Amino acid sequence: DVKVTQSSRYLVKRTGEKVFLECVQDMDHENMFWYRQDPGLGLRLIYFSYDVKMKEKGDIPEGYSVSREKKERFSLILESASTNQTSMYLCASSLSTPGTEAFFGQGTRLTVV
Amino acid sequence: ELKVEQNPLFLSMQEGKNYTIYCNYSTTSDRLYWYRQDPGKSLESLFVLLSNGAVKQEGRLMASLDTKARLSTLHITAAVHDLSATYFCAVGDYKLSFGAGTTVTVRA
Numbered sequence: 671d672v673k674v675t676q677s678s679r680y681l682v683k684r685t686g687e688k689v690f691l692e693c694v695q696d697m698d699h700e701n702m703f704w705y706r707q708d709p710g711l712g713l714r715l716i717y718f719s720y721d722v723k724m725k726e727k728g729d730i731p732e733g734y735s736v737s738r739e740k741k742e743r744f745s746l747i748l749e750s751a752s753t754n755q756t757s758m759y760l761c762a763s764s765l766s767t768p769g770t771e772a773f774f775g776q777g778t779r780l781t782v783v
Numbered sequence: 784e785l786k787v788e789q790n791p792l793f794l795s796m797q798e799g800k801n802y803t804i805y806c807n808y809s810t811t812s813d814r815l816y817w818y819r820q821d822p823g824k825s826l827e828s829l830f831v832l833l834s835n836g837a838v839k840q841e842g843r844l845m846a847s848l849d850t851k852a853r854l855s856t857l858h859i860t861a862a863v864h865d866l867s868a869t870y871f872c873a874v875g876d877y878k879l880s881f882g883a884g885t886t887v888t889v890r891a
Contacts, residue, residue: 701877710792712871712881713826720877728878729784760825768876769814769833774826 673697674775676761682781689748691778693761699773700766702744704728704736707758707777716759719744720766751782785810787874789882796862796889804857804885806872813850816873817857820884826871830857862889 677692695702701720705713705728715728717736725736733755737745744763748755758779764772786809796802806815813834818826830839832848832855839846843866845858855872869886873879 703878705881710883712787712883713873713879715878715880718878726878729880762826764877766877769831770877771816771828771831772877772879773828774818776825 674761674763674773676759676775676778678778679776680779680781682783683748683751685752685782687748687751687782689751689780689782691746691748691759691761691780693744693746693775694742695744695761695763695773696742697763697773698741699763700741701764701772702738703762703764703772704734704744704746705760705762706730707760713760716746751780753782756780756782785812785874785880787872787880787882789870789872789885792883792885794885794887796859796866796887798863798889798891799861802859802862802887804859804870804872804887806855806857806882808853808855808872808874808880810874811850811853812874812876813848814874814876815848815855816879817846817855818871818873820869820871822868829870859887864889864891 719738761775762772817829830846835850
């Protein structure tokens with residue numbers, strides 16, 4: 671079974687803090703993704719990585735950065751957390767072959783106070 | 784910008800009856816995915832549809848894809864309580880664009 675593991679299920683951070691969300695996958699997938707899920711908006715892509723040290727902006731990259739130093743690990747960084755970044759964050763991975771499904775982690779519910 | 788629209792957004796189903804969820808998208812694509820999300824859980828892949836006319840079935844769920852109409856449907860046959868969840872469609876080669884989701888509640 672593909673496993674995508676996110677380091678925290680719940681996080682509470684203060685405005686202005688630097689926040690790290692970590693994601694690890696164990697299936698040697700080339701692609702990794704960070705999505706944000708908000709009610710009524712579905713999932714929106716923040717960043718995408720197709721290889722180590724390679725990244726592409728998604729639809730809503732503002733206020734976020736990412737790091738992929740190893741193939742299995744993809745980190746999402748909130749440089750200075752703000753209350754409008756309170757959300758559910760979902761990591762996913764997939765093979766590089768177009769048309770293959772993405773596998774999702776369990777999600778991190780981040781609250782910024 | 785690729786738009787993916789699902790309707791309805793909320794669906795109250797009666798057990799034993801049939802229902803359909805629609806997914807319209809705005810670009811030419813022949814790759815469409817359906818996911819299920821239970822409350823508090825992550826997304827689980829249901830179907831991957833990779834060509835015009837593709838049809839896949841699993842239990843009471845059947846998904847189809849019409850790339851010319853840019854439309855996919857998820858048909859639920861004889862709804863049961865276990866199907867209560869939120870269903871998402873998504874479009875793309877690898878960077879997926881998601882619909883807003885359809886929250887399904889099945890009542891007795």
